[in-house]
Amino acid sequence: MPSPSSKATAAADRAWLAGDPPASEIRERFPAEWATVQRELTAVVDAGDVEAIKRYAARVAGGGGGPAVRNDREAVRVMARQRLAADALRQMGVAAATGVTGGRLRFGxxxxxxxxxxxxxxxxxxxxxxxxxxxxxxxxxxxNKSYLMPLVEPRGIYCFYSRELVRGLRELIGDRAPCVEIAAGDGTLSRFLRSEGVDVVATDDHSWQKTRREQVGDVVVQDAVAALRERAPRVVLCSWPPAGNPFEAEVFRTASVEVYVVVGSRSEFAAGNWDAYRAATETGWTLEEDEALGALVLPPQIASAVWVFRRRADG
Incomplete structure (x- = not known):
């Protein structure tokens, strides 16, 4: 049976992790868990199996896939490994897109x-x-263009939106309402769309790292599943959804949704739930890449894409 002091330590560590400390601090506090994550990632990456990387990303996003925990201390270690693995996968996505894998980055x-x-x-x-x-x-x-994204990604910035992209999205959305952005982060994309006259609500559960910016006054605190069920949107937007996330599948199950627009990556393990995407195309949805809009996501070095799902009339 765990001692009272062990339980108190586990509770303190759980509370600390719940506060979303930077990944660098988690690595220092949980070196054994970081070593485990490094071994796991090395194994799937060295194998060169994209499907294995995607399965690992999905397991990390879902928080499962491992043996049942036996006590509070072990549960905290699992929580730390999940956070470290998620951060490493995000960094892998940036590294794959930019070619920058480490070192101290500085612009002139x-x-x-x-x-x-x-x-x-x-x-x-x-x-x-x-x-x-x-x-x-x-x-x-x-x-040193390749330095930009590794410098800003820890601040929750995964791309930049051109004015022309925002106007293109406005035309795509048209007069469909309501329109909802899920997992909106700081709400930048919705803010830009509103400035162009689009009636859109930004929603996010605010489960962010402390490294992200604080200006979120116009973002409704609501997780994606609740936003879809309660707001019944006709159009849904999501920019850089986490790889293998559990919530995008709900978009395709929501009867009110006619169009789903994803601003993301060409890399399947860097962003988005591609299992849900493929399942959707087999159950009443079409998927196309809007290359014209994708070319307006900046900078071009990150190989972004804009994916547009439309519900078929017979779907």
């Missing part, structure tokens, strides 16, 4: 100034709708 003074003016509003990390004309003019002047 000029490149930093150009990037700040081009992609962000003011002097912070609040994204702005990017002019494609300005981007095409200034982006070639930025050195």
């Amino acid at each position: 003074l000029v490149s930093g100034w150009i990037t700040q003016r081009l992609l962000f509003a003011g002097g912070g990390l609040e994204r702005k709708p990017v002019s494609m004309r300005a981007f095409r003019l200034l982006w070639p002047l930025v050195r």
